[in-house]
Each structure stands twice: as structure tokens, then as C-alpha cells.
Amino acid sequence: MLYVSAFVVSVVLVLLLIPPFRKLAIKIDFVDKPRPDSERKIHREPIPLTAGIAIFLGFFITYFLFVGNITKESVGIFLGSLLILGIGLIDDWYKTHGKELASLPKLIVQVCAAIIVYSSGIAFEGFNNPFNGQYINLPEWMQLVLTILWIFGVTTVINFSDGIDGLAGGLSAISGGTLFVVALTLGRGDSAFLAVILVGAALAYLRYNKPPARVFMGDAGATFLGFILGIIALDGAFKGATIASLVVPIFALGVPIFDNIIVVIRRLRESKPIYQADASQAHYRLLATGLNQKQTLIFLCLLNLCFGLTAIILALNEAGV
Numbered sequence: 001m002l003y004v005s006a007f008v009v010s011v012v013l014v015l016l017l018i019p020p021f022r023k024l025a026i027k028i029d030f031v032d033k034p035r036p037d038s039e040r041k042i043h044r045e046p047i048p049l050t051a052g053i054a055i056f057l058g059f060f061i062t063y064f065l066f067v068g069n070i071t072k073e074s075v076g077i078f079l080g081s082l083l084i085l086g087i088g089l090i091d092d093w094y095k096t097h098g099k100e101l102a103s104l105p106k107l108i109v110q111v112c113a114a115i116i117v118y119s120s121g122i123a124f125e126g127f128n129n130p131f132n133g134q135y136i137n138l139p140e141w142m143q144l145v146l147t148i149l150w151i152f153g154v155t156t157v158i159n160f161s162d163g164i165d166g167l168a169g170g171l172s173a174i175s176g177g178t179l180f181v182v183a184l185t186l187g188r189g190d191s192a193f194l195a196v197i198l199v200g201a202a203l204a205y206l207r208y209n210k211p212p213a214r215v216f217m218g219d220a221g222a223t224f225l226g227f228i229l230g231i232i233a234l235d236g237a238f239k240g241a242t243i244a245s246l247v248v249p250i251f252a253l254g255v256p257i258f259d260n261i262i263v264v265i266r267r268l269r270e271s272k273p274i275y276q277a278d279a280s281q282a283h284y285r286l287l288a289t290g291l292n293q294k295q296t297l298i299f300l301c302l303l304n305l306c307f308g309l310t311a312i313i314l315a316l317n318e319a320g321v
Helices: 002-028 051-066 072-096 103-119 140-160 167-185 189-209 218-238 244-252 254-269 282-288 293-319
Strands: 126-128 135-137
Touching: 002 051, 002 189, 051 072, 051 189, 051 218, 072 103, 072 218, 103 140, 103 218, 140 167, 140 218, 140 254, 167 189, 167 218, 167 244, 167 254, 167 293, 189 218, 218 244, 244 254, 244 293, 254 282, 254 293, 282 293
Parallel strands: none
Antiparallel strands: 126 135
């Protein structure tokens, strides 16, 4: 009942918060303007960029309303998320003026946010040896490195997936739902709680972002969703996993992870900077084949759902169900 209540409150709050922030964005010209010279800007009118703030507020208001007590972990998640939202809003502000924020400040802030989460006690600590059942505890330096790489990586791939209406929100909702089931299966109640709130926030956002979108969450919202998904996977799927089940969270985030691995490999082969924005993601390539936005969205979401079901089957097998 707690999960249902948190889900409903999250949905309602985000639905209520997006319209006033949308009006504010129009008033202060905080909008993503179309650019005919860019193959990545496929919308044809200015779109408000403030849904990320509504998602952030809806998520944490719900979280702190339902969480029993404020812990070191919850404070770490909130402070890290605040950094992610802040640098994302600065990046979005640059975009509203036709500019691009340099990659280095974003990298530094996102790494600092991951370090805050690690310092709060959420980390990739180790795994169980499937052959003898012994837990292998990794050295602290390796825990720190792997935690930062995972959170930063998931934050980035969700942001890179935000290229057409509904895609980043849809993929986040499916991945969040998958991680919710996985966390419940493995007995990780706190992570399941975070996941169900995220799913509610993402689905509420889709009410306004489905094609044709009336509002965007911008880098602020996309990186925030990715950041939270990375944390949920760390605490709800990686913790106590065996070597064989380490792929569960990777499959839970299948489309954004595998798509961006392919993109990075292609850019390295072509000697292009990894962070150089282009139209090499799967959604742009599918659009180039003649599919429209809705068809592309449905195809990629169904593919991510297949990855998610695979992750759930692997988790059930891990739990011996």
C-alpha cells in the first residue's frame, strides 16, 4: 500500500507542478528554440524547458513525505541530486541562448554528486562468488571508482537518450519499473521505494511530453532521472549480487546503455570527441529510415521492455523463485 500511495502522490504532484513552471518558462523565455541548421532540433516551435524542476520537486516532496526518518543516505541522494539539477539548469540556460556549456564543468559537478552519494554509504561494495558463496569485498578505492563510473555513466546515457518527444521519460519509466520489481525480488525495500516514485514522476511527465511535446525536462530533468536510476541500481540490484547477476541492472537500462556504447565506439573509430553532440543515437538513425517520432518511440520502448523482462527473469533466478 505504501508503494501505491507514493506512486499516486508522485504522479499527482508532477502533474500539478508542470503547468505553472511551463508558464514561468514562457514568461522568462526559458525555452528550447528550434534550429533549422541542427539535425538534432526536430521540433518546430519554442518548447519550455522547466519540467525537470517539477520532476525534481515532485520526486523529493513525495520521498520526504513517506520516508520514515532522514538518513545519511537520503541526505546524500538529495544533495547529489541538487547538484545535478543545478548544473543541468545552467546547461539548459546556455541552450536557450544558442550556446553550449563546456563539458568539463558538467563532468566535475556530476562526479562530485556521485562522490557525495558514495560518501553517504551507497556504493558498489562487492559481489558474491557463485561457486563458494563467499562475499568478495572490493578495496575502497575500487568501490569509489566503480560507484562514480556507474552513476556518471547512467546519468549520461539517459541524458543522451533525450532526443525525441517521450523517449527519455518512457525509457526511464520502463527502467524504473524494472528496477522496482528487481529490488522487491531481492528484498531491497528502500530502492523499490525510490523506483516507484521515479516511475510516477516519469509517467506524469509523459502526460505533457508525449508527441507532440508541450514541455521538455531539459538536461536538468534527464540527468536527474539518470542519476536516480543509477543510485537505485546500485542499492537495489548490485548489492549482494553474484558475478552472473551483475548484468541485471545493465539489462534493466538496456536501450540507453547499449545504444550509447555503440555511439561511443563509433565516435572513437571516427576520431570524434565522445561528448560531441550529433545524430548518431538510435532514435535519430530510426528517424532517418523513415519512421516517425511515435513509431520510433514505441519501437525503442518495446525494446527496452524486452531488456527489462530479461533483467526480471535473471533476478528471479538469482532469488531462487
